Amino acid sequence: MPNHSRLAPAATRALGIVATGVLVASVLSIVPALERAHRADTTPATTTIALALPPAPAAAAAPVQDWRTVRVQAGQTLGSVFADLGLPASSMHRVLAVPEVDRLASRLRIGSELAFDIGPDGQLRGLRFDADETRRIEVAVDAGGVERRVIERPIEVRTVVAGGEIRSSLFADGARAGLSAAVMNGMVQALQFDIDFAQDLREGDTFQIVYEELWREGERLRDGGVVAVNFTNQGRTFTALRFERDGHREFFDPDGRPLRRSFLRTPIEFARVTSGFGARRHPVLNRMRMHRGVDYAAPTGTPIFAAGDGRVKFAGWQSGFGRTVILDHGNGITTLYAHMSRLGPYRVGQRVRQGTTIGFVGMSGLATGPHLHYEFRVRGVHKDPLRVTLPKPEPLQGPALAEFRRATAPVLAQLERIEGVQLAGR
Ligand SMILES: [Zn+2]
Structure with missing residues (x-):
């Protein structure tokens, strides 16, 4: 039984073998920084507020703000950050009334940034921090009390296309194409039922990939998922196209057949x-x-x-x-x-x-x-679970197939375009 018929985690681990050199070859040639073109899939974020900078004055009468950014060091508590700034404990207790501040105090992370607006009298006027990846909290403090404002910071999903050629190992060649290990793992998982990445790779195999990057306010956060991949292994091309069915993202071949098997041969790993x-x-x-x-x-x-x-x-x-x-x-x-x-x-x-x-x-x-x-x-x-002929998964049909074709046509065209660029570069 080839081990790629197992679950995704097993295949991913098997990949370590590739990385350590099943494929030993000398020269490395990746299509030069191919097509790291970005295309925005969603409307770009509209809110842009840099943490260290004051927001645009809301009104002419707004008082001058004096924001100071503090990066949390090891061993610090919210109390010690306040104390280091010369702020009285009473001011911290006031902002702790805001639930997000209370949560921040109990889970203060090293390296996180807090911005303080401190008045000429040394009193806290404002506190600003990121509650999570998409929400920035701004707390205004005055004699009347505390006021909390939530600034939404939507994450923008961009698609990125790239292509590469196998010369040494999947991960090394992926890295040369500018692809992270996470993206390469995503590629392996998408095609794990068709290609045994630990055994089958050969020098000269090529791939084209479309994947997501998550951006916020012009800043790249991290890689997202794989949208589509073409992998030509020993002259045979395998294609995986992501499509959402019943709320689940799955990979299909261009004819709408699910790539994953209907049954795992072995329902347990490492046994x-x-x-x-x-x-x-x-x-x-x-x-x-x-x-x-x-x-x-x-x-x-x-x-x-x-x-x-x-x-x-x-x-x-x-x-x-x-x-x-x-x-x-x-x-x-x-x-x-x-x-x-x-x-x-x-x-x-x-x-x-x-x-x-x-x-x-x-x-x-x-x-x-x-x-x-x-x-x-x-x-x-x-x-016998080890010998029974397992049924093939049902292909998409009717309206689902039509929707699949409509949804995946653009990404198929993108894959072809990258391949064309790669071939032209040879
Ligand atoms: Zn038994």
């Missing part, structure tokens, strides 16, 4: 098979018996994943199986997970997505050690 499917002597009962599932040994507490999308059919205690979850995946398919130490937070009837943690490995019921007993049934008949 070894200790007992396969078929007749065996039962370890506790010491009688020959049909073993109707697969046992995976793993430490107590190891998460167990839903093998596919489905509905919880049973979650509770079963004689022999101990704490057990049964999922109904439709089309007559059910999966069973037994001997859990703890059940996940899902009740009977609730829907779960593939990869959701539905419980944790244990040895409840009849078990000699912590393991997962996993069963796969088709219309009530037990199948």
Whole structure:
């Protein structure tokens, strides 16, 4: 079983192998700083207020402000910041009436910036800080009391296109193309079911990628998600296009087929098979018996994943199986997970997505050690989970397919354009 049929985290970890040099080659050539063109997807932020600078005077009569910015040092508390500025403790107690200030005081982070407006008399007139990524709080203090103002700082999502060629390793070549490890991981996750990035990469493979960057007030915060990727691996091109269905973002091929598999072959990571499917002597009962599932040994507490999308059919205690979850995946398919130490937070009837943690490995019921007993049934008949032919995921159809084509056409065109630039540069 190729390990890329596992869950995303496993594939991501497998990537470390690539980074440490499965692909050893000499020269590195990335399409020169290709196409790091930015295109704003949303209306740019309209509020622009630099922390250290005073806001534009609201009225002619507004008093002159004198903002001082303080960067929080290790060991400092809000009280000590006030004290260092010569501000009386009473002024801090007044602003603590504002819930965001109260939260700030209890979770003051090293390196965060606070701006103080201090009057000529040494009294606090204002305090300004970022409550979170999108909200700046300004507290005005006067004899009458405190007044709180929230300044929204919307995050702008920009899409970025880039292209690269594999010369040494995925991460090194990605870095040369200006791509962060987070973006490269996103690419690997999008294509993990089609390409084994730990084994299959070859020198000369090429990729084109469209991903998001998050910006605020003209400042780049961090990378966002991967929107689309083309990867040509050993002459075969794989394409992943992001599309939102039922509130979930998924990757599809250009024909609208989901890239992820309908079932994980193994619903647990880093576990070894200790007992396969078929007749065996039962370890506790010491009688020959049909073993109707697969046992995976793993430490107590190891998460167990839903093998596919489905509905919880049973979650509770079963004689022999101990704490057990049964999922109904439709089309007559059910999966069973037994001997859990703890059940996940899902009740009977609730829907779960593939990869959701539905419980944790244990040895409840009849078990000699912590393991997962996993069963796969088709219309009530037990199948070998390691050999059963897993159904293909349903492609998008009808209006959903039409919407998919409409939504992904622009990004497909972008991928093609980058590829054209890359080919021209060879
Ligand atoms: Zn078993």
